[in-house]
Amino acid sequence: MSLPPNFLDELRTRVSLSQVVGRKVVWDARKSNQGKGDMWAPCPFHQEKSASFHVDDRKGFYYCFGCHAKGDALSFVRETENVGFMEAVEILAREAGMPMPARDPVAAQRQDRRSELISVIEEAVKHYRLMLRSGQGAAARDYLAGRKLSPEAQDRWEIGFAPDTRQGLFQALMGKGISADLLVDSGLCIRPDDGGTPYDRFRGRIIFPIRDARGRAISLGGRAMDPNARAKYLNGPETDLFDKGRNLYNHGPARQAAGKGQPLIVAEGYMDTIALSEAGFGATVAPLGTAITEDQLRLMWRISPEPVIALDGDAAGIRAALRVVDLALPLLEAGNGLRFAVLPPGQDPDDLVKAQGPQGFQKVLDAALPMVTLLWRRETEGKVFDSPERRAALDKTLSAAVARIADPTIRKHYDEAIRSLQRELTGFRPKRQWTPRGAKPAPVPMSATRQSMLASSGDVEDLRIAMILSGLAVHASLIVSFESALELMDLRHPDHRVLRSALLRAAHSDQPRRVIAEEAGEALERLMSLTHVRISPPIRNPDDVDLARMCLAEELAKLEAERGVRMEVEEAMEDLTGLADEGLTWRLAQAAEAKNRAGRSRMDQGLDLGEDRAAMSKHLDSLIKGEVWIKKRG
Structure with a gap:
């Protein structure tokens, strides 16, 4: 509503x-x-x-x-x-103590119709449960007993049975005053094409109620008793209540169990979900007989940040897992991921629990693999990479997969993980630095200087970072605007990390200067003692907030561009196995041009800040939003 x-x-x-x-x-x-x-x-x-x-x-x-x-x-x-x-x-x-607002008439009418359909399905659940206990349900009871499902468990899951009769449910519910239209609209019955009397959709099947997150019956699922049936499992059709691509079996109970700390497990079907839940893994769901959809994946992440996909260990199960990987890559966000529990070949979760008990499945759960491992195995297992061409093809395939990740932070970490695996595969080792005969090797920084900003090759980046952090400490009102950039900064120097932590805590404090002084006073003092920091515009002009915003945004853009160039060069050095090809030189040229564009700031062009405040403000907003930030990859 x-x-x-x-x-x-x-x-x-x-x-x-x-x-x-x-x-x-x-x-x-x-x-x-x-x-x-x-x-x-x-x-x-x-x-x-x-x-x-x-x-x-x-x-x-x-x-x-x-x-x-x-x-x-x-x-x-x-x-x-x-x-x-x-x-x-x-x-x-x-x-x-606030009453929920009244519904509008159209929405109320639609909701009333949904309530009627829910009531009809609840009546069907009761009818099928009675049929399971009747003489017609003997074979179904024997089957459930063979699956080690006790009568108490059958009651907990409200399992029923639909006899193989054409109009058993239709006549029973019509006798209770339920109209034929409601039975058809709920998906329980089918109206013939010739407009004749509707007949039951579920016949000769064990019935599993499908409930939404709030516990309301929205459809039914049925497993055929006849091994030769055309469809082993049958779900209700799409209705006003039920969209199988946007619901999960056992959603409500699994959400409650996950809220108490249990890992969310995604099984393949009804019986796997029931078996795992009965074995103590209450936070188990299933995707209702379909391949996992984007909406279902988002539902899972709302329940738990890292669901475990537990699919069969056969070839079909592995293919299903890889489809989930391809689906999830563009949707990944910081904190949301997937792991994959690969079961022994020929066993599903139900089989494993029966054979080895809950502890056997827990071992499989503990050994669950991250997505990047499954992605790597798909592209490398059973293949040989004994030539530059084959290794180049692998690099191209993996780069294309990683490029589908929208979140830049996750994309960066996936790229690092993939490159690390590639180095292991090809036996890459960093080469020793060549020293001319008779020349002394480069001195190793002493322990007292290893932590200094100038002891690394990234000293220019560190100096720029010092100016950015110090500028934000002086202009604390700007911290919120640059908060995302602060969180994503790759910091190596301890003083930088201490000051960033203090700035992030100060961002939402009523007394930001007090927070910064208490938590990073000494680190800030050391940075402010640096000459290039003392003479930077944000420090020399503590009252000019607009100037500070512009300078900080431009410094961040330059920092990203410089790091992009450095990373491209490092990757190019790894990729270079002979003569540089056109693609490699193009990437380096693009990275250099990106750095040059970032360096040509409005201040470098000699603009009069007093005459162009409005245009400058608009330019800064776009910088901060990331619309013109330099990408790290070409």
Whole structure:
């Protein structure tokens, strides 16, 4: 349902974020200031002992400086309770004493129709459960007993049986006053093409109710008793209630179990899900007889950040796992991933639990592989890379796969992991640096200087980083604008890391300078003592915020460009096995041109800042948003 304007704003105003969060955490009395609504606690989203989780009660905003979780009261309820958006709104509205808004007539009519269909399917569930207990259900009971499913477990999962009769369900529910149209619209019955009397969709099958995340029956699934049936498993059709590509079997119970810390397991079918849940793996779901869809994958990530795909160990199961890898690559985000539990050949989760018990499946679960490993195995197993051409083909295939990842941070780490595996495959080892005969080797930095910024080849980058961090410390109001860039910075120097941590914590503090001084006073003092930092425009002009924004944005762009050139050169050195080809020289030329473009700043062009403030502000906004940032890859 849609919410009227200002409803959510009023809800957030009435609800105290510290009270909502306080149900899940223990506040740190030494750091918290309840009078100012400045509260600190260990983060409820990841295991830690320090109080890095900050709640600003006045702004209604929380942020963790460890795992970077952030949001408001609604997002906190959604994440900690594993509920959807509207469910979180209802929970907070009850707490605030606010009635949920009335529905509009069209939406009310649509919802009433859905409620009728749900009631019809619930009646069908009851009917099929009775049929399982009847004389007609003897063979079905024997089959379930052979699958080690006790009568109590059958009741827990509301399993039923549809006898092989043409209109058994139709006549039974018509006798209860349910119309034929509702039976057809719910997907339980089929109307013949000639417009005759509808007949049952499920016949001669064991019935599994399919429920949504809130526990409402939305469809049925059936397993054929006849081994020669055309379809071993049959789901209900697409209806106003049911879209099989957007639902998961056992969604609600699995969400609750995952909220208590169990890993989310994705099995192939109904019986695998039931077997694993009965064995103690309650956070198990199945994709309703279809290949996993993008919507189902997003549903899984809402339940758990790293679901484990447990598919059969045969060739079909491996192919299904690789399809999931291809589906997931463009959707990956920081914190969301997949792992793959590869079962022994010829066994599904149900077989493994019966043969080895829960501990046997737990071993497979503990050995689950990350996505990058499966991707690597697909392109390398059974192949030989004994020539430059074959290795080049492998590089091209893997680069194309990694390029599909939209998130730049994850793409970078995948690229590093793939290159590391390639080096192992080809036996690459860094060459020893050649020294002319009679020349002394280059001196190794002493222990006292190894931590200094000038001891590495990246000293120019480190000097630029020092100016950026110091500039943000002086112009603390700009930290929020550059927060994403700060989080993604690759920092090597300890002072840089200390100051960045302090800046991120100060970003959402009422007293940012105090936070910076307390947590990074000495590191900032050392950086401010550097000549190039003292003479930089943001430091020399502490009152000119616009100038500082421009300088910092341009320095960040130059930093990204310089690192892009360095990484391209490093990769080119690894790729170079003989003469440089046109593609390699083109990449290096593009990287050099990108660096030159970043270096041609508006200040370098001699613009009058006083005459062009508006244009400069627009230019800076685009820089900060990343619209003209230099990419690290050509």
